[in-house]
Amino acid sequence: MGIPYSRQINAAFEQVTPLVAAGFKVLRTTRDISILLAVIQVLTVILLGFILLALLLLLYCVNPDLEEERKAIVTPWLRYFASITLWSIFKTLFSMVFVMGLAAAATWHFFLAKQWVEDVEYEGNVDAEKALEDLDGDGEGVDNGGKKGKGKGKK
Incomplete structure (x- = not known):
């Protein structure tokens, strides 16, 4: 049954x-x-x-x-931008490349870890399917002990 x-x-x-x-x-x-x-x-x-x-x-x-506010607010910023040198640009670019490289490495690691989790889940699914097939396969060879039933257990 x-x-x-x-x-x-x-x-x-x-x-x-x-x-x-x-x-x-x-x-x-x-x-x-x-x-x-x-x-x-x-x-x-x-x-x-x-x-x-x-x-x-x-x-x-x-x-x-x-005019006074411009001298107090805008002029210092313009002086700062005028004081930028080629060396400071190189330092800034090097720092940005370094930080972007770290960010890229972290992102790459995240995607590799994500792929690893997907692989583990796939292997788990394959193992679960194999276990289910083994359970179904074990039920096929079950002998009724020579008893004759009404056919409820037949496939």
Whole structure:
């Protein structure tokens, strides 16, 4: 009596398993897209802040009533930008390349770790399927002990 019920459970499990796997892939893709959108939003806020700052500095430079504020706010920044040398540009570029290299290495490690997790999950799925096949295979060779039944246990 338990064998047809087990067959129904196995059939339902075989139908649901691909749906669960597809749902997991959708969730992983959604997570990656949400991270990308968060980064884009942060960059948008930073760029809008720079645009606002540039417009305020332009307002200070153009308005003749704000001459003292221009000397106090805009002129020091312009002096700073004028004092930039070739050596400071090289140092800044080297530092940025170093930091970007660290970020790239961390990102690469993240994706390799992600691939490793996917490989482990795949191996686990293969092992689980093999175990299920072994369980199904063990049930085929079961002898009824010579008893004759009504055929409920036949495949």
